[in-house]
Amino acid sequence: MRLNKILKNTFIVLLACFVLSACATSKKSTGQMQGDVYTGTDTIEYLASGVPDRVFFATNESVLTTASRETLRKQAAWLRKNSDITVVLEGHADERGTREYNLALGERRANAAKDYLMTYGISSNRISVLSYGKERPVDSGSNPLAWSKNRRSVTVKAN
Amino acid sequence: MRNLIILLLISIIPTNAFALIEVDITRGNLNPLPIAVSPLSIDDESKKSFKKTLNKKDIGSEISKVIEKNLKISGLFNPLDKNAFLQAPDIAHLKPRFEDWNLIKAQALITGKVKNVDDKLRVEFRLWDVLAGKEMMAIAFTTVPNNWRRVGHIITDKVYERLTGEKGYFDTRIIYVAEEGPKIKRIKKLAIMDQDGANNKFLTLGNELVLTPRFNPTSQMVTYLSYFKNLPRVYLLDIETGIQEVVGDFPGMTFAPRFSPDGKKIIMSFAKDGNSDIYTMNLENRIVEKITNHPSIDTSPSYSPDGKFICFNSDRSGYQQIYVMKSDGSNVKRISFGNGLYGTPVWSPRGDLIAFTKLHKGKFYIGVMRTDGSGERLLTENFYQEAPSWSPNGRVLIFYRETKTDDKGEGFSAKLWSIDLTGYNERLVDTPTDASDPSWSSLLSN
Numbered sequence: 001m002r003l004n005k006i007l008k009n010t011f012i013v014l015l016a017c018f019v020l021s022a023c024a025t026s027k028k029s030t031g032q033m034q035g036d037v038y039t040g041t042d043t044i045e046y047l048a049s050g051v052p053d054r055v056f057f058a059t060n061e062s063v064l065t066t067a068s069r070e071t072l073r074k075q076a077a078w079l080r081k082n083s084d085i086t087v088v089l090e091g092h093a094d095e096r097g098t099r100e101y102n103l104a105l106g107e108r109r110a111n112a113a114k115d116y117l118m119t120y121g122i123s124s125n126r127i128s129v130l131s132y133g134k135e136r137p138v139d140s141g142s143n144p145l146a147w148s149k150n151r152r153s154v155t156v157k158a159n
Numbered sequence: 160m161r162n163l164i165i166l167l168l169i170s171i172i173p174t175n176a177f178a179l180i181e182v183d184i185t186r187g188n189l190n191p192l193p194i195a196v197s198p199l200s201i202d203d204e205s206k207k208s209f210k211k212t213l214n215k216k217d218i219g220s221e222i223s224k225v226i227e228k229n230l231k232i233s234g235l236f237n238p239l240d241k242n243a244f245l246q247a248p249d250i251a252h253l254k255p256r257f258e259d260w261n262l263i264k265a266q267a268l269i270t271g272k273v274k275n276v277d278d279k280l281r282v283e284f285r286l287w288d289v290l291a292g293k294e295m296m297a298i299a300f301t302t303v304p305n306n307w308r309r310v311g312h313i314i315t316d317k318v319y320e321r322l323t324g325e326k327g328y329f330d331t332r333i334i335y336v337a338e339e340g341p342k343i344k345r346i347k348k349l350a351i352m353d354q355d356g357a358n359n360k361f362l363t364l365g366n367e368l369v370l371t372p373r374f375n376p377t378s379q380m381v382t383y384l385s386y387f388k389n390l391p392r393v394y395l396l397d398i399e400t401g402i403q404e405v406v407g408d409f410p411g412m413t414f415a416p417r418f419s420p421d422g423k424k425i426i427m428s429f430a431k432d433g434n435s436d437i438y439t440m441n442l443e444n445r446i447v448e449k450i451t452n453h454p455s456i457d458t459s460p461s462y463s464p465d466g467k468f469i470c471f472n473s474d475r476s477g478y479q480q481i482y483v484m485k486s487d488g489s490n491v492k493r494i495s496f497g498n499g500l501y502g503t504p505v506w507s508p509r510g511d512l513i514a515f516t517k518l519h520k521g522k523f524y525i526g527v528m529r530t531d532g533s534g535e536r537l538l539t540e541n542f543y544q545e546a547p548s549w550s551p552n553g554r555v556l557i558f559y560r561e562t563k564t565d566d567k568g569e570g571f572s573a574k575l576w577s578i579d580l581t582g583y584n585e586r587l588v589d590t591p592t593d594a595s596d597p598s599w600s601s602l603l604s605n
Contacts, residue, residue, distance in 0.1 A: 060478070062433070095561070098502035098516050098545045099370060099596070100415040101472060101479055103384075103391070104428060104435040104456040107412055111433030130389060131412055131430065135368055140342035140568035142542075 051078050054154040055113055059094070059147070062108040064116055072113055075155055076120030086158045089113050091131045094147035099133060106131030113153040128158065179288045179295055180266055182235050182322045184554055185581070191237040192322070194230060195265035195289075198223045198241065199282065200249035205275035212278075212304050219248070219273045222282070225311025226269065226318075228355055229329045233319065234584030239265055252285065257292045265289050269318060280304045284314050286321055296321045308357055313604055328550035329354060332600045333557065334372045334381055335575060337361060338593040342564065342571040349383060351398065354599075356589040362396065371546075371596050372396075375418040378600035382406065382416040382425050393427050395442075407440045407447055415458045420466045426450070428458040437471055437488075450488040461505045461513075462486065463530070470494075470504040470513050470530070481515055483530060494532030503546050506530075509553035512580075516545040516558075525558050527580065538582045548598045554580050557588060559595040 053075075055068035064072070079085060091110030093102035110129040118124055139146035182192055199219035201209075209218040230236035244251075245259040252270035260268050271284030283299035298317055302310060309330055316327030337350040349362040349369050363369055363385075372383035381396045385403075393406040393413040407413065409429050416427040423442055428435045437451040437460045451457040455475035462469055470483045481495040481504045495501040499519030506513055507527075517524040517537065523544045526537040544560040557577045564571045573595045575588035588597075 095543065096518070098459070098472075098479075100428070100459045101456065101502050103412070103414045104430055104458050107430040107435065108433040108456065115433075131391065135345070135370070137343050140564055140571060142563040146568070
């Protein structure tokens with residue numbers, strides 16, 4: 001996450017010069033191809049200034065909040081401008097649920113984000129969905145703040 | 160595994176004379192039965208040859224250690240200190256001096272003998288009722304020397320069965336997920352070990368995330384979830400050959416797999432467009448059937464032992480609850496109505512109970528209820544625990560427990576635990592690394 005921030009700040013500076021070549025610049029990051037599958041960690045945040053890469057959910061919920069919808073509208077706007085980009089929506093749950101149910105919940109959350117992007121004109125064949133359940137928290141804390149950060153759908157660049 | 164062991168039951172002589180000792184396993188046992196496990200005697204020549212092949216100084220006493228540990232872990236027996244034994248093992252095996260064993264308060268006695276016969280390990284053992292002064296059982300069998308730990312497990316199973324009236328669970332294995340690394344980037348591998356933690360082996364390298372392995376009824380195959388190529392799918396693994404294959408051709412995530420009781424089908428969830436439903440795939444003809452059809456999350460399916468019913472987890476009421484239906488998907492009935500959320504239902508091999516995980520007021524419980532939802536009983540409470548799996552005799556549950564991290568987000572661990580159906584005898588199950596998602600095999604020598 002900290003690296004994210006640093007990269008993002010660097011990016012804002014660079015952005016002025018490289019608005020049109022943003023995609024090329026992002027190749028510096030850690031993403032790589034393994035076989036035919038992208039295993040990178042680039043998120044939309046790397047690519048578009050001022051557009052958060054993730055939305056958050058309430059406990060056991062997959063309903064998008066007002067803030068989440070605004071985030072997704074910005075992502076959609078950016079994706080419309082960068083029509084060669086495809087994305088994976090990675091859905092996650094916090095650690096306070098059984099593993100199998102959380103896998104389903106992560107899938108439901110990512111699909112909620114996908115549906116919203118689609119209503120803003122992003123074609124479904126540019127969006128795939130991947131649930132990690134509770135397997136990939138961003139915050140290892142065992143407290144309500146950490147759990148709220150972990151209940152998320154992250155828009156990750158897929159190509 | 161099955162082929163490896165040549166089980167030659169020469170004689171089974173249960174003496175049913177009069178009130179011999181019995182162990183009641185239906186209640187918490189606060190007075191475990193004092194039992195003496197005399198080291199299995201061995202002649203010098205056999206000792207020498209086994210020392211060469213197995214690198215164990217005295218294989219007879221090693222086997223008796225396996226038996227002692229099993230008996231202790233069961234919580235039903237109290238193996239007595241060997242230093243107090245007065246009678247030499249070889250003589251005790253022929254004819255115990257019951258006064259001597261009575262003196263150290265042993266109520267039951269196990270004696271035995273090991274011998275090298277044509278480079279095979281021949282073992283015979285007897286179970287004695289010390290108070291009645293009678294032999295309760297005598298069994299002999301022959302196997303390959305490498306199976307010496309299993310010899311100890313088989314003896315324990317026979318003794319357990321003779322004294323409790325129910326099948327044992329000692330000659331079994333556990334498949335689980337071995338975990339390493341920081342919580343935000345856990346590395347997970349499939350691992351398998353004997354029920355007592357011996358012979359641990361990793362089955363995958365940790366290159367991709369793997370979850371929820373479960374044995375088939377013969378314990379030769381495992382079904383599990385793998386994130387190979389970032390595509391979470393249900394896989395099948397043959398433990399002997401190491402061959403893995405993806406189950407079915409689903410255009411999305413499949414998860415929560417289990418075998419049907421006849422081993423012919425895999426039942427699992429398939430998630431698509433934000434909706435998870437339960438499907439089966441027949442492994443012989445590859446026919447896929449959709450079992451549930453509901454816009455809610457339907458997952459964690461588990462068959463009844465007769466294959467006629469399925470219990471599963473659904474949030475169709477708004478929250479996670481446990482449901483039971485016929486195996487064709489008809490007659491869906493909610494059975495959990497207590498306070499809180501219910502998950503991971505798993506049908507007991509005896510058919511009468513369903514074990515589950517319950518979340519209530521920030522605490523996680525492992526519990527059991529009857530198959531109509533009545534008689535809910537919570538066995539253990541903790542910060543986080545889930546995923547119970549039954550011992551093959553339906554008397555013990557194994558599950559995993561995670562610790563709370565500290566203010567810095569450190570101190571995370573995941574471990575396997577077991578508890579008796581009675582709610583007593585809660586124990587940490589030793590694993591070389593952190594561990595989760597345990598699944599208990601069937602009895603291997605059945």
